[in-house]
Amino acid sequence: MTRKPSVCQEIEPALLATAIGDADTVTAARVEVHARTCALCRQDLVRYRAIEDAVGAWRGAPAPAEELAHARLESRLAALRRRTLLYRIFP
Amino acid sequence: MDAEGFDTLVATHHREIYRYLVRATFRASEADDLAQETFLRAYRAHRALPPDANARAWLFAIASNVAKNHFRAESRRRRAHTGVREIRIETDGAGPEGETLFKEARTVLDTVVAGLPLKQRLAFTLRKVHDLDYDAIGRSLACSPDSARAHVFQALRKIRRSLNGYELPVGRDER
Numbered sequence: 001m002t003r004k005p006s007v008c009q010e011i012e013p014a015l016l017a018t019a020i021g022d023a024d025t026v027t028a029a030r031v032e033v034h035a036r037t038c039a040l041c042r043q044d045l046v047r048y049r050a051i052e053d054a055v056g057a058w059r060g061a062p063a064p065a066e067e068l069a070h071a072r073l074e075s076r077l078a079a080l081r082r083r084t085l086l087y088r089i090f091p
Numbered sequence: 092m093d094a095e096g097f098d099t100l101v102a103t104h105h106r107e108i109y110r111y112l113v114r115a116t117f118r119a120s121e122a123d124d125l126a127q128e129t130f131l132r133a134y135r136a137h138r139a140l141p142p143d144a145n146a147r148a149w150l151f152a153i154a155s156n157v158a159k160n161h162f163r164a165e166s167r168r169r170r171a172h173t174g175v176r177e178i179r180i181e182t183d184g185a186g187p188e189g190e191t192l193f194k195e196a197r198t199v200l201d202t203v204v205a206g207l208p209l210k211q212r213l214a215f216t217l218r219k220v221h222d223l224d225y226d227a228i229g230r231s232l233a234c235s236p237d238s239a240r241a242h243v244f245q246a247l248r249k250i251r252r253s254l255n256g257y258e259l260p261v262g263r264d265e266r
Contacts, residue, residue, distance in 0.1 A: 016244055051250055054200050055219045063113040069123040070105050073130055077101065080134065
């Protein structure tokens, strides 16, 4: 495996933060400037952003059996409340 | 928080917590059990929750604890077993044709994310799927915000390495 130049290793956390939208504008600008002249880091930026995009599709996507799970919880909580009420009346 | 407030909490956040636990366990039936456990714990404790507390972050913290305990117990149970279980999140299989690439990418990502160490997987999911800030993630995982951030970054590095040349679809103009 080719070892990255030290300047690339140093900028890597900032590059990652930039790719996922965590970096401040100054850091992001520094990364973009570096990526313009460094093919390896440019490629890394693209790949991290692709991960970010793919994960973005998970947001708001319903999970399997979501409504069933919700109904089961409501029913269990209702039973718990009934038991609590009964205990208060007949301790 | 009163009983009515708790009902609102369930109505507002159960689905999101359940999704988080599906991502944590990769099994809907386990996620269902863990989500129930989360809300039963929350039910027992909700009266002590201050009115100005971040109830959403509080629920994620309970859910993270429940998940960690679950995996600890599961790892004890499975200590004699070796190998990695097959990871498959059930989906409904529906969707427009144009989403084929993204679906494939999601399946690849599911598998890669499932292989992450638990703390990294939880931190990554909390940050990238549920958009919690690092303070809240730190509280959820009983670590500092800096550690939470380090877990997310480590997760991303591992995901990138694990993709091992698999190119995820790129959807931005500048690429």
